[in-house]
Each structure stands twice: as structure tokens, then as C-alpha cells.
């Protein structure tokens with residue numbers, strides 16, 4: 001019978017925690033890049049690329065944890081959202097649906113990434129693109145639309161029109177995510193995208 005030494009387990013756990021923290025920190029760094037404000041209260045921000053990256057790089061569970069950690073830091077008042085915003089009030093603003101969606105979209109992105117081929121850098125990049133479009137774009141926007149309807153009291157068609165404005169930019173982020181995965185897959189061939197075992 002083979003047993004796993006306890007130090008191996010704790011080393012894996014520590015590595016996992018470090019990766020979760022790293023992607024939460026990456027979101028904070030992305031928050032330093034200025035947002036572009038649009039009239040309806042939802043800014044253009046690079047942070048949605050961080051959501052996609054957390055999902056494809058860490059997988060559903062740890063990707064979601066990293067976003068939850070980031071959102072918890074924002075909720076307690078750290079000014080980590082683009083433009084230096086933070087505090088519980090941001091979860092009552094028109095963009096709150098997107099914010100809540102960060103954690104769930106990372107989970108969906110990660111789950112899709114885990115299910116798709118990644119045997120070569122090119123396949124991993126294509127899988128990352130598909131996972132980002134479905135999770136980091138479609139799923140995130142679904143939460144955004146829900147938030148706009150519940151908080152900003154928009155109709156479904158108004159909320160849909162608002163979210164459509166972000167699609168071209170977010171599509172470019174999906175391409176960037178795929179390019180980053182391609183680079184990581186070439187440089188770190190052992191990396192398990194989507195948290196695959």
C-alpha cells in the first residue's frame with residue numbers, strides 16, 4: 001500500500017493557496033490600469049481578463065476562490081477595483097452583477113478549460129479561447145445583465161444593449177487570454193490548465 005507523506009499534502013496545499021493569492025493579487029494589479037467610464041454606470045476595465053485567466057490557469061475551484069478572495073478584499077474596503085474603488089457600496093452599484101459574476105464566471109471558465117484538450121500549446125490556447133468566451137464573456141455578461149435589471153431597474157432589452165457595448169473589448173480579452181495560455185504552455189509544459197489532475 002502506498003501512502004502520501006503528510007509534508008507532500010501540505011506543500012501542495014501551500015502551493016495551491018499561493019496560486020489563489022497570486023491571481024487575487026493579479027486582479028489588484030489590473031485595478032491600477034485606469035477604467036473607461038461609460039454613461040450607464042458600468043466601466044470598461046481590464047479586470048475581466050483577470051477573471052478569464054484565473055479560470056483557465058487555476059481551474060473552477062481555485063479560480064473561484066481567487067476571485068472570492070479578491071472580492072472579499074474589495075468588500076472590506078480595499079480600493080482594488082479599477083479607479084481605486086472598494087467598499088460594500090460597489091456591490092449595490094449598477095456593475096454589481098458583473099462583480100458577483102467574477103467568481104462564478106471564473107468557475108465556469110475553469111470547468112470548461114478542464115474539459116477541453118490541452119495536449120499542445122496550440123490546443124491549450126484554443127481551449128482557453130473557447131473557455132473564456134463561454135465563461136469569461138457569456139456567463140459574466142449574464143450576471144451583469146441580471147444586476148443591471150435588479151439594481152439599475154433596466155428592462156432586459158436595455159440591459160442587453162448595455163452589455164453588448166462591452167462584447168468587442170471582451171472578445172479581444174479572450175484572444176489575449178488564449179495568447180497568454182499559449183505562452184505559458186510553451187514555457188511551463190507541466191502546467192495543468194483548468195486545474196486538471
Ligand SMILES: O=C(O)CCCC[C@@H]1SC[C@@H]2NC(=O)N[C@@H]21
Pocket residue numbers: 042043044045046048081082090095096098099140141144166169170
Ligand atoms: O469595477 C466594477 O465596478 C465592475 C466592472 C464590471 C465591468 C464589466 S466586466 C464585463 C464587461 N467588460 C468590461 O470591460 N466591463 C464590463
